[in-house]
Amino acid sequence: MNESDFIAALRKLPLHDGARNLEDDAAILEVGSETLVLTHDTIVSGVHFLPFQDMADVAWKLVTTNLSDLAAKGAEPVGILLSHMLSTNDDRFVQGLTEVLETYGCPLLGGDTVSSDGPPTYGVTAVGRATHSPVPSRGGAQAGDSVYITGPVGAAMLGFEALRDDTSAGGSAYTRPIPLLAEGQALAPVVTAIMDVSDGVLLDASRIAKASKVTLDIDPASVPIATPEARRDEALRWGDDYQLLFTLPDTATLPVSATRIGRVLEPTDSPILLEGTAPDRDSPLGYSH
Amino acid sequence: MNESDFIAALRKLPLHDGARNLEDDAAILEVGSETLVLTHDTIVSGVHFLPFQDMADVAWKLVTTNLSDLAAKGAEPVGILLSHMLSTNDDRFVQGLTEVLETYGCPLLGGDTVSSDGPPTYGVTAVGRATHSPVPSRGGAQAGDSVYITGPVGAAMLGFEALRDDTSAGGSAYTRPIPLLAEGQALAPVVTAIMDVSDGVLLDASRIAKASKVTLDIDPASVPIATPEARRDEALRWGDDYQLLFTLPDTATLPVSATRIGRVLEPTDSPILLEGTAPDRDSPLGYSH
Structure with a gap:
């Protein structure tokens, strides 16, 4: 199976x-x-x-x-x-x-x-x-919310490559990820949906969209990355960075440092859009473990 | 390691x-x-x-x-x-x-x-x-208590052999063990020590003894077995029967059907005795997973 x-x-x-x-x-x-x-x-x-x-x-x-x-x-x-x-x-x-x-x-x-x-x-x-009830889930994103991420993606990809290739360029993002516990506790009372990015920001955004029955319109250029610009597409599809991805009504105050990377729309045929365009269905959005 | x-x-x-x-x-x-x-x-x-x-x-x-x-x-x-x-x-x-x-x-x-x-x-x-606090442990057996078991051992051994040898003699004791949830809830308020027999009644009795810093004197002939008498020694050393093994002060009323198989003594050099005699240290008491 x-x-x-x-x-x-x-x-x-x-x-x-x-x-x-x-x-x-x-x-x-x-x-x-x-x-x-x-x-x-x-x-x-x-x-x-x-x-x-x-x-x-x-x-x-x-x-x-x-x-x-x-x-x-x-x-x-x-x-x-x-x-x-x-x-x-x-x-x-x-x-x-x-x-x-x-x-x-x-x-x-x-x-x-x-x-x-x-x-x-x-x-x-x-x-x-x-620390807060109700406990936030993936399922509460509302049309009109903004989409945020707490930090850059792609560092774990570089770390994995350095480990695989036995170079010293990688840092510890792949081997020793940091769980954003304080950030999660600050966010829980205000977010409408939240998850940690384990399988790639685009794939995980699509999961929030499906669970919330909405569409997330992501601006790929606005996602902070830890890699050279030439590798942006890969960084958006690599997991293991453990940033927090969340949606927030525009009336709420952001309680942690985070970057706005998109907005929540009424549901469309595609759970996520990339600057208004549905991604190629045959191209993987991320890494499924 | x-x-x-x-x-x-x-x-x-x-x-x-x-x-x-x-x-x-x-x-x-x-x-x-x-x-x-x-x-x-x-x-x-x-x-x-x-x-x-x-x-x-x-x-x-x-x-x-x-x-x-x-x-x-x-x-x-x-x-x-x-x-x-x-x-x-x-x-x-x-x-x-x-x-x-x-x-x-x-x-x-x-x-x-x-x-x-x-x-x-x-x-x-x-x-x-x-369902009862404090939750019972392996560690509370007291000298003077009696040692009980809820039912026979050895059925899982027969079931395993039937499975291995592809005969129909075995029953379901090995493949479909039954957790004694109601019995455990009835026993929790009155026992001084309790555990389920997963690795053999003698080995598990020695674990109660060590955790409780006492000696358990077991009468092997009194332990109910599901095997022919000739296989008693094996049945006492085989696990997987999931009976409950417990110690009870003589002042307490037994709340479930169980068989008395020994008594708790002040600590000796051996955690368990078999009718007063320390078992051979080189002979395994049971099965360690």
Whole structure:
């Protein structure tokens, strides 16, 4: 079964109200007067990271991609559960895990350890506590809102290439992404829709559009990029930058530094437009993991 | 790194109070006036299940082993997050998932789907709500308590053998274990220590003993078994039966059907005794996954 068929099959299961039809990267769980946010990411060697990477970086990124999902909900980290396949370089994995958990004040809650001859596979379930209710989703963008992004995209692409090609040009954007937790908490009370950019700004914009049943008209030239201008198109289609992409009514005050990159329209045949024109349907908008 | 070294390394990480030093199969999370119980199990084809098994059974067991961890905390299921590696027979996996989630009223909260060429690997994080506070642990057995088990062991061993040998003698104990949720909820207010028997009654008894800093004196002949008498020693060392093993003061009334199999002593050099005698240290007490 391919991924979209599988997820379609899962949608027929008994779904928790907080699963939000599995469209979001996080589940919402009301517990008494509190609201928890739950996320899970699994990564596989050779698929989600390069087999020769420093496992300390892999552990860092596994945790921070989950914390980025919490950030997009305005949640603060409570703890993680770790699924760990024993392998070589587990000492480096633990080192990176120590660094990331200390950096973000996010303790270990539990998990499971397994052995296998297959490619090392790791999972993290992160638990966060919502700081604002209702918890924002991808689904609330309204025609007339503006579209914003918190910072440049493309840095992770350069970082990946430097790692792959063993040059020093890359920086840490690919290996050690930073979850925008404070920004997410500041944005949660005012945004109409929000998500973290994991798969490319254009693809993720189209996801906000579909979930909100609107069209997002993006001005590609206005998106801040961390690459040379010649690589703008690639930067807009590469993921892993973990900026926050959100929509905001024009009456609201922007609570964080961000760049306006488009506006929300009534729904059209295309979930996103690029300066008013529907993108080529045969050309991928981004990277689907 | 081997598993015990890895877990020892994890114990040096920032640990959540509810992680209980990672000794327990579940983490405890106080949220306002509620207490949540969180568990995670990961399974790998060829390690935790036979590659030719019906994937509906594999999905069932993946969920029920987590629900059994909730049962041992007296918790009721709230929902699960699923980590799924796409493979052949995903339709059967979804079928089993549907059956188990409907049977236990446990909706899907979210998760992640990945692709890999490696052996299919699946994970579940289960969230439960504690029905009694404080949540029981492995660590409270007191000298003078009696040791009980809710039912026979060895049925899963027979089921595994029938599956492996393609005979019809096995029943469903190995493929479709039943989490003792109602029994766990009845026991939580009265037990001093409790866990589910996943790795063999003797090994798991030794874990209660170590966590409680006592010795458990088990009468092997009194343990109910689902096998012929000639296989008693094996049945006591085989896991996967998911009975509840617990300790109870003699003043307490037994709230569920269970068999007394031993008593709790002040600590000795050996965490468990078999009718007063320390077991051979070189002979395994059970199955460590």
